[in-house]
Amino acid sequence: MNNSDSTIHSHPYHGTFITFEGIDGSGKSIQSKQLATNLQERGFKVVLVRDPGGPYISEQIRSILLNVKNDGMSPTTELLLYEASRAQLVHEQIQPALEQGAIVVCDRFTDSTITYQGHGRGLSTDLIRKANDIGSLGIYPDRTFFLDIDWDESTRRRSKDNKVADRMESNAHTFFENIRSGYEMLCEEEPDRIVKLNGKQSVETLEQNILSDVLLIIDNKQEKG
Ligand SMILES: Nc1ncnc2c1ncn2[C@@H]1O[C@H](COP(=O)(O)OP(=O)(O)OP(=O)(O)O)[C@@H](O)[C@H]1O
Numbered sequence: 327m328n329n330s331d332s333t334i335h336s337h338p339y340h341g342t343f344i345t346f347e348g349i350d351g352s353g354k355s356i357q358s359k360q361l362a363t364n365l366q367e368r369g370f371k372v373v374l375v376r377d378p379g380g381p382y383i384s385e386q387i388r389s390i391l392l393n394v395k396n397d398g399m400s401p402t403t404e405l406l407l408y409e410a411s412r413a414q415l416v417h418e419q420i421q422p423a424l425e426q427g428a429i430v431v432c433d434r435f436t437d438s439t440i441t442y443q444g445h446g447r448g449l450s451t452d453l454i455r456k457a458n459d460i461g462s463l464g465i466y467p468d469r470t471f472f473l474d475i476d477w478d479e480s481t482r483r484r485s486k487d488n489k490v491a492d493r494m495e496s497n498a499h500t501f502f503e504n505i506r507s508g509y510e511m512l513c514e515e516e517p518d519r520i521v522k523l524n525g526k527q528s529v530e531t532l533e534q535n536i537l538s539d540v541l542l543i544i545d546n547k548q549e550k551g
């Protein structure tokens with residue numbers, strides 16, 4: 327896919343759709359929350375969601391996906407469950423919010439499927455793009471922030487938090503390095519949409535850079551009407 331494709335693909339609504347991506351512990355949840363708070367403080371209507379998750383149906387699918395007891399799950403089953411969860415999230419929350427002109431901030435989205443199920447599990451990325459077209463209802467972000475940290479930093483942060491690994495997180499070092507290089511490839515393919523940020527910068531520095539970028543995107547959208 328080239329850049330012009332990625333621009334055409336975003337969505338037809340006057341709302342703004344922002345996603346956060348990166349390996350486990352890269353700061354997605356913190357930065358999603360901070361961005362939502364910063365925008366709300368400036369008077370914008372913001373909807374903060376996570377994928378997989380959100381609606382009751384999607385949260386139930388999320389718990390199947392992350393349950394360590396489901397270690398026999400095939401990569402294709404995993405792919406389809408992620409897409410099923412996403413389709414409900416987009417249908418119930420993301421699409422209506424964008425239609426109403428809100429800013430949607432989403433913790434992970436379609437790029438995670440390309441990197442984890444494609445570069446991580448080895449499914450064809452072409453196949454995943456088709457599955458993503460179904461699960462996203464054809465709605466793609468205006469901007470994606472890829473928070474980049476290495477495996478050692480991810481491990482340090484997760485052990486600091488005493489985080490018990492879920493089914494996805496209990497994978498090996500090479501799995502995560504494959505995912506990280508998958509994100510690098512996406513950045514090269516879609517530089518207009520995906521912004522790579524050094525995830526080791528301070529929470530505050532990242533937060534300010536992200537906010538400035540999003541405010542510019544909103545201004546540009548308003549100018550275009
Ligand atoms: N810029 C940063 N500098 C230092 N520590 C950070 C930074 N951002 C996040 N952290 C710490 O890293 C840990 C993980 O952060 P967070 O939960 O936001 O990551 P995540 O990407 O959502 O992880 P997961 O994929 O597991 O949901 C937390 O302990 C958080 O305080």
Ligand SMILES: [Mg+2]
Nearest residue numbers: 354355356433
């Ligand atoms: Mg998180």
